[in-house]
Amino acid sequence: MNEQYEAIDPEDDFAFEPKWGGHAPRGGKAVLNRVLKEGTRVPLFLGQTFINSLRDVGYNTTTSALCEHVDNSIQGGATEIRVYFHQTGRPGAYSIDALVFDNGRGMEPHVLQVAMSFGGSMYYDNREGIGRFGVGMKTAALSMSPAVEVYSWTEPGAIYTMTLDVKDISSKMSNLLELPEPQLLDALPSSVARILTKPMVFPRSHAEQDLLADDEDELLDRMGRSGTIIHIPDCDRVTYKKAQTLAEDAIREMSRIYRVQLSQGLRLYVNNRRVYAFDPTYWDLNARHTHVEGIKEKRSRLIKSWPEIQVPVSENSDSTAPVAVRLYMLPIEEWYDLPRKTLKNDLHVFDGHTVSFMRNDREVFSGTVRELAGAGHGDNDWLRIQVDFGGELDEAFGVAMNKQGVRPKKYALDCIREHIREEVTRVRNRTAQFRKERRAVDSGTKVSDAERRAGEADALQAKPLPSPSPTTKEEAAALEANLRGLAVSLKRKDETNEEAFERIKNSKFITTFRHDEYWPFYHVDYQFGKVVLTINTAHPFFSKLYDPIAQLTANGGADLGSHSDTDEYDAGADTSEILVALQMLLFSLGRAQSQMSLEGDNPERAKLFEDLRREWSETLKTQLTAL
Incomplete structure (x- = not known):
């Protein structure tokens, strides 16, 4: 044996001392020390550290985190959803509170208590809706703030509330952490009511804001028979520091993600401004692109649809589920000569929404997928592919728990590409030919x-x-x-x-x-x-x-x-x-x-x-x- 290593005598006293960081939760340290030194029973989850860790689950943006709450509202039957970014404080030191209100079916006290637990869900593994796992509401909120307050009611004037507070849970010394009973309120706290009844800092013009209610008396009526409010105070982790930028991003993303629901009548507001559907395929005549001034052709062309492409639910599986694919070509002949501002800022033709994946009518990805649309090129700006699938294909398309994007398996993309490749090539060639001809004509004047x-x-x-x-x-x-x-x-x-x-x-x-x-x-x-x-x-x-x-x-x-600055070139x-x-x-x-x-x-x-x-x-x- 190499002499530089010393064998450990099993008779010697040996104990591994945990080396926790300076900000580790005090209650978690106490529980771990008790387990190591006293031999008490080890909990499956060390709650004090687990809830701290969940703050770093990682949402790409504040909007994607809030979409978890909008998802729950839709699944709860809401017809009106309001998202707020309440800004207070001085420039450079703003404080942001986020809030989501809905008029869905609400939660009874025992259901609310289950919903506040991690893994607690009334829809667990139900793949027909939007949510599946019972963790999104909590992880999304805690990714933004160390505390989240939930208010829910199933009859007027009987509001039940619960709070998850990371600091409070971190300080508890118990091995077993239990949720408290929901508290009954007859009215909302003033901090919450103020957000629902007062104009936001953005939009600056109060005339642009459609308030839920003008005062607290009217608020009780407007809250309706049932509903839920998620209040996330003192957000310390947000994508942007100003309410304006947060609201603008939410409007832009949610208008596309929930375009099906919006087109079907869902009323969604961000900071009291109504959100209208944006359809990147430009096929939906209820979407906002149809109201852009100066365009005569309001719709793209449906080149071909494949209503049932069978894709295995997992690799090497004999079980399959259908995927619907539609290929569109934007009206290039009618739109090509529109002002650049109209194409870029109003129609968003060049935003890269070439391929859109829709899971149960909710978009989970929009962007470039080379395997389906071909290499990124200017010709791709004028084609669109929409892929619709159900929750049974989550594994095939790599849908994450937080629904941020897709990671499609190769076999799933191969199944789709086999059907659509020739038509996609034709659209790209038609687009390339048209653009060449137009450049030739334009260059003729030059x-x-x-x-x-x-x-x-x-x-x-x-x-x-x-x-x-x-x-x-x-x-x-x-x-x-x-x-x-x-x-x-x-x-x-x-x-x-x-x-x-x-x-x-x-x-x-x-x-x-x-x-x-x-x-x-x-x-x-x-x-x-x-x-x-x-x-x-x-x-x-x-x-x-x-x-x-x-x-x-x-x-x-x-x-x-390149040429040097001294060249007269x-x-x-x-x-x-x-x-x-x-x-x-x-x-x-x-x-x-x-x-x-x-x-x-x-x-x-x-x-x-x-x-x-x-x-x-x-x-x-x-x-x-x-x-």
């Missing part, structure tokens, strides 16, 4: 300098192109009619027919765009003295070269690379010149092809150029896609 400069340089060319020269009024009128027809076919977005005609009439070189999988990367027509260059947005030439340069130009050349100007030069390269090619095809009216030469264009296009496509 490269008009190339058309102008090519036209100015044409007078210097050694061989002029043949141009129509009408000698009579009839010929001039015919030429104008032809140009007007050409202008209509080449009209850009937001251009009137007359504006298009003026542009075509005054331009010798014209750029237009087309999306065609079977076309070469460019096409040239010479019509009525105009060289019309068509660029194919479906060809890799556009996506690999032309479009990236156009986007760099639009962004001021921000992605070109204008990246935007450089990329603009590159884009102009690229288009003039194509113009020169088109002009030369037009001129040589017209000389001698030789069909064989024209066919030779056509064959060359196609062969060149295919060769370029192969090389670019092989990169």
